[in-house]
Amino acid sequence: xxxxxxxxxxxxxPFGSLPxxxxxxxxxxxxxxxxFRHVVFHGYGFQLDWSRMLDGMKNIEEVYEDxxxxxxxxxxxxKDPSSRFAVRTLISFFDSSL
Numbered sequence: 479x480x481x482x483x484x485x486x487x488x489x490x491x492p493f494g495s496l497p498x499x500x501x502x503x504x505x506x507x508x509x510x511x512x513x514f515r516h517v518v519f520h521g522y523g524f525q526l527d528w529s530r531m532l533d534g535m536k537n538i539e540e541v542y543e544d545x546x547x548x549x550x551x552x553x554x555x556x557k558d559p560s561s562r563f564a565v566r567t568l569i570s571f572f573d574s575s576l
Contacts, residue, residue: 485512497552504548507541 487493489500500508 497555499548499552501548504541504544507537508545511538511541 485500485505487496488498489505490498490502492498
C-alpha cells in the first residue's frame, strides 16, 4: 500500500533526505485516525465501535494541533535552499508510484 509506505518515509528515522514530519509519538497517535479512515473509506461503517470512536474524538483537537505544528515546521524547513534535494526526492517517489 503506497500510502502506508509514504507515511513511513516521513517518520523518524528519516528516509534519505526527506524531512521528518512525524516522530514516533505523533505517528503512534495518528495511527487510530488512519485506521478509522480506512474503515469508513472501504465501507466497513457497520463495524464501527462507538466507544473507541469516543476516545478518538476526545483527543482529536490535540492530535491535530501537534500534527499541524509538525507539518508547519517541516514546510518552513523546505524554504531552506539546502532542502531542495528532499523536494526532488519526494517528487521522484510520486512519479515512480504512478
